[in-house]
Amino acid sequence: MKKKIFFLTAKRGGYDAMKPLLKLIISKKKYELKIVITDQHLNKKFGETSKMVKKDFKNIISINSKQLSGANKDRNKSMSIIMNKLSYILDKQKPNLFLIYGDRCESLISAISCLNFAIPIAHFQGGDISGNIDEKFRHALTKLSDYHFVSNQLSLRRLIQMGESKKKIFLVGDNHIDSLKKVRPYKFKELQEKYNLFYEKRPIVFLMHPEKFSQQKNKENSFKVLNLLSKLGRDIICIYPCTDIGYEGIINSLNKFKNKKFFHIFPNIPYKDFISFIKLSLFMIGNSSSGIIESSYLKTKVINLGNRQKGRLHNNNVFHSDFNIGNISSIIKKLTKKTRPIKIKKNIYGNGDAYKKTYKIIDSIMRKKEIHIHKKFNLIKL
Structure with missing residues (x-):
């Protein structure tokens, strides 16, 4: 046996x-x-x-x-x-x-x-x-x-x-790198057709999980960030958070943008699609570990928000901010001006x-x- x-x-x-x-x-x-x-x-x-x-x-x-x-x-x-x-x-x-x-x-x-x-x-x-x-x-x-x-x-x-x-x-x-290395990401045109993207410009990926405070605070913070992203004139790819305590506040915020023209909101998307969006995005924003681990191998710029990933080993493609909209806006301006790809120093994972x-x-x-x-x-x- x-x-x-x-x-x-x-x-x-x-x-x-x-x-x-x-x-x-x-x-x-x-x-x-x-x-x-x-x-x-x-x-x-x-x-x-x-x-x-x-x-x-x-x-x-x-x-x-x-x-x-x-x-x-x-x-x-x-x-x-x-x-x-x-x-x-x-x-x-x-x-x-x-x-x-x-x-x-x-x-x-x-x-x-x-x-x-x-x-x-x-x-x-x-x-x-x-x-x-x-x-x-x-x-x-x-x-x-x-x-x-x-x-x-x-x-x-x-x-x-x-x-x-x-x-x-x-x-x-x-182990995330194991899976990532086995994926051949889609090209932009392929994603554009599959997801009916409006713009020819690179999209933005939003993935935010609950922080360790109230439903209301999670709702307020996620809404502020989504509202800021809505003004950038790009397709916004949004994925639901995990089921940790406080997830409903974030989903409530996402629902307020579900009928907005350039927002694409999904409970989940296939892994290959997810990796492809990260690779092709102008930047990723939120507090997912994928913005810390996978993103560096894809040479994607990331705005990591809040404390959820605080202290985690990361590469030079990650830019940290609290939920202050002024601070986030400043980082976005810097990232949109620098069009050159990030040079990753070392495969730390x-x-x-x-x-x-x-x-x-x-x-x-x-x-x-x-x-x-x-x-x-x-x-x-x-």
Whole structure:
């Protein structure tokens, strides 16, 4: 009987990043891979991206978290549903290794569930820092996990500072680059025809996730930015936020612009289209990690807003601002004057081969007769 590897995915970004690794695991035919989909993937409001996952893979297990809104209590209730249903699945299936990506609340819930069943956990993107509440989830996941696949040298050092064993930390690069390198982006004319773009000029991409304040504040900030973009005389490509607490405020703002001539608003768009828009855009604006990680490889200018990605390792294509419209306007003027492409100094998140490195390590882990999950805190000299 083949050993089992489970992977949980709740949102489009983490899924797209991990797809090359998942496909490689299946192609080797050594292990049984099962993919648990939940949260945003099963929410019709966000494009029901479960269809995309089911098209790519078999052996899918669905957990509908039934999140009714972006309110705190509804988010917590949906997490309890995930824990309850996942616990039943783990008890029946008994996977040998559980792969968890990123810093989401549902990822932390999954790790707690695995811990109670003594299931080893491999965590991806540990050690990164950001200005959002998800950073607490990320660091908690590090302490619950047994193996760590990190995206950069700084993150590796942080995990060592957190007392993790050097022998179980692997610097492989960021998985988003794996997927990006496999895409041949569309040309502008192709996107223009597919999405009925009005202008011959390069579009602007807007993607903003909730910050850790109220629905009203998220609504106000996103509306101010969208209103500013509406005056630039370009097509604005807008994509819905994730299901983090406060998402409804941003969607409410987007809905106010849905009938505006040059706005193109989507709950979700295919990965290739998304990457193509970033590559061809005049600039990207918002607070998505794609504006920090993928954008530098596409040599796209990015205006990163607020604190959600604060402190995250980034390249020289990223320009930071608060939500002050005067500050944002000043950056836009600078970016529109400088038409030359950004010269990227270094591939800080790897070269797109993280999935190959990761598979070799996972294979060596899975070949062990027993995977030990007991941990000790490794002190460092101060």
